[in-house]
Amino acid sequence: MKIIVCVKQVGYIYHPIAIDSPGGAIDPEKIVYMLNPYDEVAIEEALRIKENFGFEVIVITAGPPKAEAALRYAFSFGADRMIRIHCQSLDAWSISLALTAVIRNLTYDVILCGRKAMDTNEGMVGSFVAELLNISQVSGIVGLEIVSQKKKVVVEKYLGRGDREVIECNLPALFTVERSVNEPRYPTVPSRLKAEKKGIEVIELGTLGLRFDEELTLSNIRSISPPKPKPKKVFTPDSHLSASDRMRLIMSGGMAGKKSDLFEGPPETMANKIAEVLIQEKIL
Amino acid sequence: MIPTREIFWNVGDLRVAIYFLAAVPLGIALYGILRRYTKWRMGKEEKRLDHVPQRFRSLVQSLVGHQKILQESYPGLMHLFIFWGFGVLFLGTLTIAFQEDILFPILGKKILLGNFYLLFSLLLDIFGLFALAGISMAIYRRYVIRPRSLDRRPSDIVMLSLLLWVVITGFIVEGLRLTVLEPSWALWEPVGFLLGRVFNTFGIAAVTQKGLHKAFWWVHLVASMGVIIYFPFSNLFHIISSPLNLFFRSLGPSGALAPIDFQKEKPFGVAHIPDFTWKQLLDLDACTRCGRCQENCPAYLGQKPLNPKKLIQDLKTSLNLPLRSREDLPLAGQSISEEDLWDCTTCQACVESCPVEIGHLEKIVGLRRYLVMEEAKIPQEYKKIFKNMEIFGDPFGGGSLTREDWLTNVKTKRVYQDNNIEVLLWVGCTGSLYDERTKNITAAAAKVLNKAGINFGILGKQELCCGDPARRMGNEYLFLKIANQNITILKKHKIKKLVTFCPHCFNVFRNEYPLLGGAYEVIHFSQLIKILLDGERLVVKSKTEGFFTYHDPCYLGRYNKIYQVPRDVLGSVSASGIKEMAYSREVAFCCGAGGGNLWRGKTTGRRLEEMRIEQAIATKTDGLITACPFCKIMFESAIRQKGLEASFKVLDIVELVDQVT
Numbered sequence: 001m002k003i004i005v006c007v008k009q010v011g012y013i014y015h016p017i018a019i020d021s022p023g024g025a026i027d028p029e030k031i032v033y034m035l036n037p038y039d040e041v042a043i044e045e046a047l048r049i050k051e052n053f054g055f056e057v058i059v060i061t062a063g064p065p066k067a068e069a070a071l072r073y074a075f076s077f078g079a080d081r082m083i084r085i086h087c088q089s090l091d092a093w094s095i096s097l098a099l100t101a102v103i104r105n106l107t108y109d110v111i112l113c114g115r116k117a118m119d120t121n122e123g124m125v126g127s128f129v130a131e132l133l134n135i136s137q138v139s140g141i142v143g144l145e146i147v148s149q150k151k152k153v154v155v156e157k158y159l160g161r162g163d164r165e166v167i168e169c170n171l172p173a174l175f176t177v178e179r180s181v182n183e184p185r186y187p188t189v190p191s192r193l194k195a196e197k198k199g200i201e202v203i204e205l206g207t208l209g210l211r212f213d214e215e216l217t218l219s220n221i222r223s224i225s226p227p228k229p230k231p232k233k234v235f236t237p238d239s240h241l242s243a244s245d246r247m248r249l250i251m252s253g254g255m256a257g258k259k260s261d262l263f264e265g266p267p268e269t270m271a272n273k274i275a276e277v278l279i280q281e282k283i284l
Numbered sequence: 285m286i287p288t289r290e291i292f293w294n295v296g297d298l299r300v301a302i303y304f305l306a307a308v309p310l311g312i313a314l315y316g317i318l319r320r321y322t323k324w325r326m327g328k329e330e331k332r333l334d335h336v337p338q339r340f341r342s343l344v345q346s347l348v349g350h351q352k353i354l355q356e357s358y359p360g361l362m363h364l365f366i367f368w369g370f371g372v373l374f375l376g377t378l379t380i381a382f383q384e385d386i387l388f389p390i391l392g393k394k395i396l397l398g399n400f401y402l403l404f405s406l407l408l409d410i411f412g413l414f415a416l417a418g419i420s421m422a423i424y425r426r427y428v429i430r431p432r433s434l435d436r437r438p439s440d441i442v443m444l445s446l447l448l449w450v451v452i453t454g455f456i457v458e459g460l461r462l463t464v465l466e467p468s469w470a471l472w473e474p475v476g477f478l479l480g481r482v483f484n485t486f487g488i489a490a491v492t493q494k495g496l497h498k499a500f501w502w503v504h505l506v507a508s509m510g511v512i513i514y515f516p517f518s519n520l521f522h523i524i525s526s527p528l529n530l531f532f533r534s535l536g537p538s539g540a541l542a543p544i545d546f547q548k549e550k551p552f553g554v555a556h557i558p559d560f561t562w563k564q565l566l567d568l569d570a571c572t573r574c575g576r577c578q579e580n581c582p583a584y585l586g587q588k589p590l591n592p593k594k595l596i597q598d599l600k601t602s603l604n605l606p607l608r609s610r611e612d613l614p615l616a617g618q619s620i621s622e623e624d625l626w627d628c629t630t631c632q633a634c635v636e637s638c639p640v641e642i643g644h645l646e647k648i649v650g651l652r653r654y655l656v657m658e659e660a661k662i663p664q665e666y667k668k669i670f671k672n673m674e675i676f677g678d679p680f681g682g683g684s685l686t687r688e689d690w691l692t693n694v695k696t697k698r699v700y701q702d703n704n705i706e707v708l709l710w711v712g713c714t715g716s717l718y719d720e721r722t723k724n725i726t727a728a729a730a731k732v733l734n735k736a737g738i739n740f741g742i743l744g745k746q747e748l749c750c751g752d753p754a755r756r757m758g759n760e761y762l763f764l765k766i767a768n769q770n771i772t773i774l775k776k777h778k779i780k781k782l783v784t785f786c787p788h789c790f791n792v793f794r795n796e797y798p799l800l801g802g803a804y805e806v807i808h809f810s811q812l813i814k815i816l817l818d819g820e821r822l823v824v825k826s827k828t829e830g831f832f833t834y835h836d837p838c839y840l841g842r843y844n845k846i847y848q849v850p851r852d853v854l855g856s857v858s859a860s861g862i863k864e865m866a867y868s869r870e871v872a873f874c875c876g877a878g879g880g881n882l883w884r885g886k887t888t889g890r891r892l893e894e895m896r897i898e899q900a901i902a903t904k905t906d907g908l909i910t911a912c913p914f915c916k917i918m919f920e921s922a923i924r925q926k927g928l929e930a931s932f933k934v935l936d937i938v939e940l941v942d943q944v945t
Contacts, residue, residue, distance in 0.1 A: 012675070012676075012683070015676075015682075015683040015685055015686065016683075016685050016686065017685070030685065032675055032676055032683060032684075033675075034675045185660060186660040186662060186667045186670065186671075187660065188657060188658055188659065188660045189546070189552055189657035189658065189761045190552070190657075190658065192761065193546060239924050240924045240925055240927065241921065241924075241925070242891060242921055242922075242925050243876075243877075243882075243891070243893055243917060243918050243921035243922065244884065244885055244886055244887075244891075246921055247882060247883055248665075248885060250680065250718070250719065251665075251668060251680065251681070251883070265930065266927065266930050
């Protein structure tokens with residue numbers, strides 16, 4: 001059995017970044033790149049299946065040379081082959097065409113993708129690829145189980161409010177995974193070193209018989225602007241937390257502060273302060 | 285008659301026979317020693333034969349001076365008595381042997397004559413008493429006082445009893461000889477003389493006394509042989525292993541860790557006993573189970589499972605396993621629990637207190653390295669820290685662009701805009717990314733530098749984590765990656781001098797980056813302040829009225845021996861000086877944030893920062909000054925948890941200096 005995992009190197013857009021020209025792209029120098037967290041869950045799931053059943057795992061991405069860092073990281077979980085389709089950033093449809101063209105020439109039983117990429121947040125590539133390959137797909141799964149080697153898989157899809165849909169699927173099939181499917185491993189250093197040395201199969205778009213021009217691209221970005229100023233994050237409104245609780249809050253991003261003043265201090269001064277505010281606001 | 289002693293009087297001419305007799309116990313002892321040697325040789329190679337004269341001198345100083353041992357008065361004195369008591373007795377025996385087997389047969393001379401003999405006899409009696417006192421103190425301490433730091437094994441009482449019996453029978457033999465021979469100089473052997481008087485009161489006939497003398501002489505001989513036979517298999521083996529350990533100790537900076545060659549070494553870190561170096565295995569034999577490491581370990585005192593003494597002894601148990609099963613027992617997670625390994629804050633209180641220079645910390649980090657890099661078995665919280673450091677360049681995941689947020693209206697150069705500077709202010713991750721508690725330190729540092737007119741700059745957005753947390757947590761691969769990136773950036777901007785207020789950054793740049801090719805002049809901010817105050821480039825406008833206590837950060841104090849400089853600075857800026865806490869300087873109690881524990885969630889036992897802040901509050905001062913942002917984070921949380929922030933301040937020394945200049 002073979003598993004293909006599609007991965008994407010994403011830019012982390014949740015920190016301040018610069019737009020490099022009016023309406024243009026995000027300045028590439030100012031972005032931190034990483035393996036899409038949803039794809040990390042997908043590759044982890046693929047490896048768990050491999051560890052149970054010994055299947056071959058192929059990791060594939062479509063992107064520029066710098067995307068190889070993310071590809072190697074995914075490979076270091078324990079995959080067997082790495083493929084990169086050489087291209088600059090394209091829209092979801094073009095990416096899907098490219099991926100499909102390569103996957104068509106591979107044998108596979110399961111294709112795993114992250115439900116969406118953390119930077120574009122569209123969630124379309126997985127579904128496009130499944131359609132183009134004409135295979136079954138279930139998106140947004142929260143659980144996966146290989147029932148038997150007789151080409152059958154049972155997946156769970158989250159329906160909201162605690163309900164889950166259980167779907168039995170014949171293979172080959174494509175699944176896009178939610179982040180809750182598993183907790184991705186931290187790769188060991190020997191596997192990181194192996195991933196650094198291992199060769200990546202690079203495929204040029206031209207060899208796939210595909211032309212990418214405006215006609216084929218279904219969407220293009222008209223403009224980008226910086227987001228509305230976010231509410232200033234107050235990491236820990238309660239400053240009386242223990243050091244470890246405080247750190248936990250800080251590491252999870254803190255809380256959005258409301259538009260208000262925060263007063264802190266011992267009870268006596270606080271009581272006066274509260275009275276002051278109540279009087280100011282004409283409540284008292 | 286000239287004072288002298290007839291060797292072998294009354295027991296027969298055993299001059300030659302004695303050496304054949306001695307061959308057996310010596311042979312067994314040698315076998316015992318060789319067996320331990322083969323155990324050490326199981327370890328990896330390590331070069332420790334540099335600077336031999338310095339090593340030798342330092343060994344002699346430790347042996348003669350006993351400085352570390354004397355840090356605890358009762359056991360220190362006890363050991364001094366035993367060491368010198370038996371040492372001199374042994375030298376006495378050697379002198380006799382020298383005379384009987386070399387001097388007299390070859391040159392026909394005797395030295396144990398006349399005044400020399402009288403002095404010799406007196407000295408041996410006095411030091412014999414010291415030995416007796418020492419052994420008695422030892423038995424009393426281990427079996428009557430029973431302090432928490434000591435455990436009891438059968439081999440302990442066997443060895444102590446043998447040694448006690450050797451000294452007692454020695455005196456009895458002397459006493460019996462003196463009452464039979466009654467020499468005029470008997471008073472020069474006072475103990476024997478007194479014992480002889482006691483024997484006389486029992487009215488024993490001379491002939492019986494001679495018989496008893498012969499018997500006790502043989503008992504004394506057999507007991508001594510017993511000591512020689514048994515010592516390699518008991519705690520007493522430390523008379524060989526501990527001096528060796530002192531001789532081969534690391535001469536490098538305290539706590540500096542050895543880098544890994546990822547192309548050559550296998551495995552990364554320590555999985556089994558042979559993955560340690562021979563010196564690290566020698567450490568295990570040098571341990572005398574004195575328990576000082578345990579009694580100084582903050583984790584142990586905080587009732588966490590980690591116990592450095594138990595760690596060393598458990599490793600020793602693994603070392604002693606028969607060859608066949610050695611590989612089947614991985615250490616981390618099996619004979620050493622993972623939780624123990626993560627509890628360590630890398631404070632080095634254990635290493636500092638150890639009289640025989642055992643390196644507990646390097647073993648813990650070695651085991652951590654294996655867990656992290658080969659097994660990826662890490663506490664849940666640490667995964668994010670490592671990923672943050674790799675992706676964002678800092679453990680908090682704040683990202684480089686937010687590293688300049690602390691700059692509000694403080695004039696600061698960024699070296700990527702203008703690298704014409706005297707010194708780089710290395711801000712560090714806590715100083716730029718944590719929150720206001722630590723960003724205030726950075727702002728204060730920049731203001732102080734401006735006040736002193738220092739032309740400084742910061743890396744700002746281009747600064748990455750110094751890598752110290754990764755290294756201490758065992759992720760040497762990540763550390764190397766980040767360190768190399770830092771070396772490249774510093775080279776690009778031609779940085780040669782760094783000043784930082786974070787002791788972790790200070791320590792790693794000063795003591796560990798040079799091995800990776802990054803050599804810089806590094807000082808801690810407190811050192812810079814002292815220089816500026818002494819040179820009057822910084823002037824105190826009015827001393828603070830506050831009365832404070834000072835907490836020695838582990839990475840400034842024990843790691844780099846910088847204890848007095850911050851105190852001098854505080855002396856210059858505070859009108860009332862400082863009050864020391866109960867445990868300060870070399871025995872300062874760790875804040876608990878080191879070794880990755882800043883990011884570790886809830887653990888068993890007490891919060892270490894709480895224990896330390898209680899010690900601080902007990903000084904009845906207005907607040908605590910420290911010189912490390914990690915410590916400040918921990919202590920601020922601790923004091924606020926207690927609701928005492930209005931009456932007890934927590935400040936970094938840089939903030940205090942900024943306030944008064």
